[in-house]
Amino acid sequence: MARILSQTKSAAVNPLKSSQPLGAALAFLGVEGAMPLFHGSQGCTSFALVLFVRHFKEAIPLQTTAMDEVTTILGGADNLEEAILNLKTRTKPKLIGVCTTALVETRGEDCAGDIADIKLKRAEEIAGTEVVLANTPDFDGAIEDGWAKAVTAMIEGITRPGEQARQPKKIAILPGWNLTVADIEHLREMVESFGLKPVILPDVSGSLDGTVPDRWVTTTYGGASVEDIRELGKAAQCIAIGEHMRRPAEVLWRLTGVPYVLFQSLTGLKGADRFVSLLSTISGAAVPAGVRRRRAQLQDALLDGHFHFGGKKIAIAAEPDQLYQLATFFTGMGSEIAAAVATTDMSKILEKVPAESVQIGDLGDLEALAASADLLVTHSHGRQAAERLGIPLMRVGFPIFDRLGSQHKLTILYQGTRDLVFEVANIFQAYRQAPTPEELDPLRKRETPDGPRSSPLTRH
Amino acid sequence: MSSLSAKIQDVFNEPACDKNRGKDAKARKEGCSKPLTPGATAGGCAFDGAKIVLQPITDVAHLVHAPLACEGNSWDNRGAASSRATLWRTSFTTDLTELDVVMGQGERKLFKAIREIKETYAPPAIFVYSTCVTALIGDDIEAVCKRAGEKFGLAVVPVNAPGLAGSKNLGNKLAGEALLDHVIGTVEPDDAGPYDINILGEFNLSGEFWLVKPLLDRLGIRVRACIPGDARYLDVASAHRARAAMMVCSTALINLARKMEERWDIPFFEGSFYGITDTSEALRNIAELLVRKGADPEILPRTETLIAQEEAIAWKKLEAYRRRLEGKRVLLNTGGVKSWSVVHALMEIGMEIVGTSVKKSTVEDKERIKQLLKDDNHMFEQMAARDLYVMLSDHKADIMLSGGRTQFIALKAKTPWLDINQERQHPYAGYDGMVELVRQIDLAIHNPIWRQVREPAPWDCQPAVKDELGNTKSETATLHAVQEFAGTAADDFDKR
Numbered sequence: 001m002a003r004i005l006s007q008t009k010s011a012a013v014n015p016l017k018s019s020q021p022l023g024a025a026l027a028f029l030g031v032e033g034a035m036p037l038f039h040g041s042q043g044c045t046s047f048a049l050v051l052f053v054r055h056f057k058e059a060i061p062l063q064t065t066a067m068d069e070v071t072t073i074l075g076g077a078d079n080l081e082e083a084i085l086n087l088k089t090r091t092k093p094k095l096i097g098v099c100t101t102a103l104v105e106t107r108g109e110d111c112a113g114d115i116a117d118i119k120l121k122r123a124e125e126i127a128g129t130e131v132v133l134a135n136t137p138d139f140d141g142a143i144e145d146g147w148a149k150a151v152t153a154m155i156e157g158i159t160r161p162g163e164q165a166r167q168p169k170k171i172a173i174l175p176g177w178n179l180t181v182a183d184i185e186h187l188r189e190m191v192e193s194f195g196l197k198p199v200i201l202p203d204v205s206g207s208l209d210g211t212v213p214d215r216w217v218t219t220t221y222g223g224a225s226v227e228d229i230r231e232l233g234k235a236a237q238c239i240a241i242g243e244h245m246r247r248p249a250e251v252l253w254r255l256t257g258v259p260y261v262l263f264q265s266l267t268g269l270k271g272a273d274r275f276v277s278l279l280s281t282i283s284g285a286a287v288p289a290g291v292r293r294r295r296a297q298l299q300d301a302l303l304d305g306h307f308h309f310g311g312k313k314i315a316i317a318a319e320p321d322q323l324y325q326l327a328t329f330f331t332g333m334g335s336e337i338a339a340a341v342a343t344t345d346m347s348k349i350l351e352k353v354p355a356e357s358v359q360i361g362d363l364g365d366l367e368a369l370a371a372s373a374d375l376l377v378t379h380s381h382g383r384q385a386a387e388r389l390g391i392p393l394m395r396v397g398f399p400i401f402d403r404l405g406s407q408h409k410l411t412i413l414y415q416g417t418r419d420l421v422f423e424v425a426n427i428f429q430a431y432r433q434a435p436t437p438e439e440l441d442p443l444r445k446r447e448t449p450d451g452p453r454s455s456p457l458t459r460h
Numbered sequence: 461m462s463s464l465s466a467k468i469q470d471v472f473n474e475p476a477c478d479k480n481r482g483k484d485a486k487a488r489k490e491g492c493s494k495p496l497t498p499g500a501t502a503g504g505c506a507f508d509g510a511k512i513v514l515q516p517i518t519d520v521a522h523l524v525h526a527p528l529a530c531e532g533n534s535w536d537n538r539g540a541a542s543s544r545a546t547l548w549r550t551s552f553t554t555d556l557t558e559l560d561v562v563m564g565q566g567e568r569k570l571f572k573a574i575r576e577i578k579e580t581y582a583p584p585a586i587f588v589y590s591t592c593v594t595a596l597i598g599d600d601i602e603a604v605c606k607r608a609g610e611k612f613g614l615a616v617v618p619v620n621a622p623g624l625a626g627s628k629n630l631g632n633k634l635a636g637e638a639l640l641d642h643v644i645g646t647v648e649p650d651d652a653g654p655y656d657i658n659i660l661g662e663f664n665l666s667g668e669f670w671l672v673k674p675l676l677d678r679l680g681i682r683v684r685a686c687i688p689g690d691a692r693y694l695d696v697a698s699a700h701r702a703r704a705a706m707m708v709c710s711t712a713l714i715n716l717a718r719k720m721e722e723r724w725d726i727p728f729f730e731g732s733f734y735g736i737t738d739t740s741e742a743l744r745n746i747a748e749l750l751v752r753k754g755a756d757p758e759i760l761p762r763t764e765t766l767i768a769q770e771e772a773i774a775w776k777k778l779e780a781y782r783r784r785l786e787g788k789r790v791l792l793n794t795g796g797v798k799s800w801s802v803v804h805a806l807m808e809i810g811m812e813i814v815g816t817s818v819k820k821s822t823v824e825d826k827e828r829i830k831q832l833l834k835d836d837n838h839m840f841e842q843m844a845a846r847d848l849y850v851m852l853s854d855h856k857a858d859i860m861l862s863g864g865r866t867q868f869i870a871l872k873a874k875t876p877w878l879d880i881n882q883e884r885q886h887p888y889a890g891y892d893g894m895v896e897l898v899r900q901i902d903l904a905i906h907n908p909i910w911r912q913v914r915e916p917a918p919w920d921c922q923p924a925v926k927d928e929l930g931n932t933k934s935e936t937a938t939l940h941a942v943q944e945f946a947g948t949a950a951d952d953f954d955k956r
Contacts, residue, residue, distance in 0.1 A: 010569045010570075010576055012551075012552070012555035013551070014550060015553060018528075018533055019527075037499065041592050041624045042496060042505050044505075045501075047534040050864075053867075057868075059869070063501070064498070065499070069624050072596060079498040082497075082498040086497060086498060090499070102526075102527040102556075102593045103623075103624070106597065139556050139557050139561055139593070142528075212874070213872065216869070216873075381535070384536070384549060
């Protein structure tokens, strides 16, 4: 069990986290016709928006209640109402996802009460638009928490409660935020290949997959529909992916009685096998030939790839579930986790991370812990540390703003694991250094107290 | 917050601002920030604006006193370039937690954070930024900075521009005030000379000031401080000993320029390094101001010689693009390009301006645009995203030059687009910069992808083939249709 080391510095150096409301907005973006709305000052929205655009290279719907000095003193209820009404008239969204920020939470605003009032008072004007609230102050949590809160809020606010006639082929899937567009597409195809009908919430594969629509749309154009969310209770089974999706799955179960299975990670052969077996059991169908083929390809990738992983020291900084997903992937390939840094201490999954300790912290901590590592694994902000340490960087998570196509990278099930094996092995091969007599000199090596990085005799 | 309100009133009452001078006393008092519309607001906050202005000072540690989002969602996001120190790219924030907020530990955490930074990085100065939450809970950053500065023996500069105070533009000005109150004039240089100038509001994006600085070097003019692009703290602290100043991005730092003139008798002019004629005009103005302040007048003819040389080279280089760009229609959708000499240069090589946003332009700017463009209808205050999309979809422009905010409107409308705002990848200042801008326009317009992306999928536009394939009964006919189809595709490919 990993020891969790809490943060002791006062100055965070090179933040690892993106804010909680950003995570909530990302979840709302996985719903069709959605408009996320930050309840805070205009800067809160502007910063998140710019970061989204840098990552996805897409226009992103995101609005603000534009709190200023006066409304901060008097209270933000009027701004919230005005924003909702303005959005309704201007963009006719099917869903407005309100995400609170540190500003209104510090004021202690009763946003839930405010929204209930607005819904009552303005019932006619906002008819046809769902308004849900995620309480996501910036001083708490990070992307993972915001994402899970938004999904929970949508289920609590929209899904029809009570036991309903189940459709035996319908499967509700609640993916964690760390699944990419490609992951969601792949997941859907996999489930469908068993003759099952997946309903995925949130579904960023329909809205953030980078297409060119033939008209200008100001909300999201794709994703889970509000109707899908309303009818989640008709699913025969719910599958949640990532520990942070336990709470939304629990809420769905309590509301509608739909049972859930939780996968902490779908990366790696074992996780994929469990998932495929489950689909086979639910559907009563045999595993299709194509899936068997993918499994064999992964087996081969493990055989070809393991030479590059054995004994390597990996330093990872990520949100808790993604940290677990990647750390288990690397240790499963024979590498060792030299440093593990997580954004928050609120997830139970951290104890299961296969590392001696998990530091709650920032990229400054990663840089300090990773000096002897062979590979840094984190988002694009890790580029400065990688440069200073002279260690290659594998970009994962959010934000990735200095590489194209991160949303189309597959990271789960047989195929995604296979691709990850190749990506890492290729990074190591690209960074391969030619041997030098100094480095191999047996007498010189004895003098370094900490020993060499990894054995210089190991060549890829 | 009362001192902040006073500061904001002071900044709004800017006598050197053209727009402000045009207002009556009452309108002036209301300030220049428009009330924001909830649910229909775009743009950054005052903190954003303050950080944009100060962050490029390269050897300073910039510490943001806030919960995570203010810094965590925004750091390492601008392309200013540094020739030396890199500390400015390291991000520092107090990352306040719920406990910090509830227990009122903000000031203490800030003080400790300053100590940690001082001990680990030993910077010449630390800039501390207040934000909405820390303003709301009443953290007195000025007091903490003062105390920390005394205790640790370094400059700790409070930047009081919380987001809720107003817009990005207001934040720019509050940043200038912070420099005036705490930095400029705190260090006496031992090498002040008659050819020292300041450049204010130049950010050195993509290193573009390095396209201009060698010209100044050639003339023997020394840049005492370029604020903020590629600046060091000591440069800024001793900027009050320059003889003259040029203000580049006027809306951002006009208060700084005017107050430096008042306090230290540093005359300034408003100029631009974008476009050929404006670059020449800027060099000329700098030389003249220096002479007025006592420099040897022999610099004037030398400046003219240099201008003549450089202009000739630039126009010659630009002429090469005339054949490719003549008659191409440009839509300018930005408040950022103050320089109408860019428009002038584009028109000079035969491009046509089919529209320009005048949202941020002054009355004088608008006059100049009117003179340049024969048709007033080409000026618009602001265009809604949907209208812009329709205009571009209908191919009413061959390229749009704008900032990142409207990037995807152009791209989704399958129209060439070039970033001319702060996120741009290429340097556009000076004579070479203008040539580079035109080169980038040429590359964007003539990229072969446009023909490919505008082409509909073959099965959507060739019903004949579809019908033929669908209705074919015999195998040979199908084969024939397939061959024919494959043939056209191959031909298309060869032509490219």
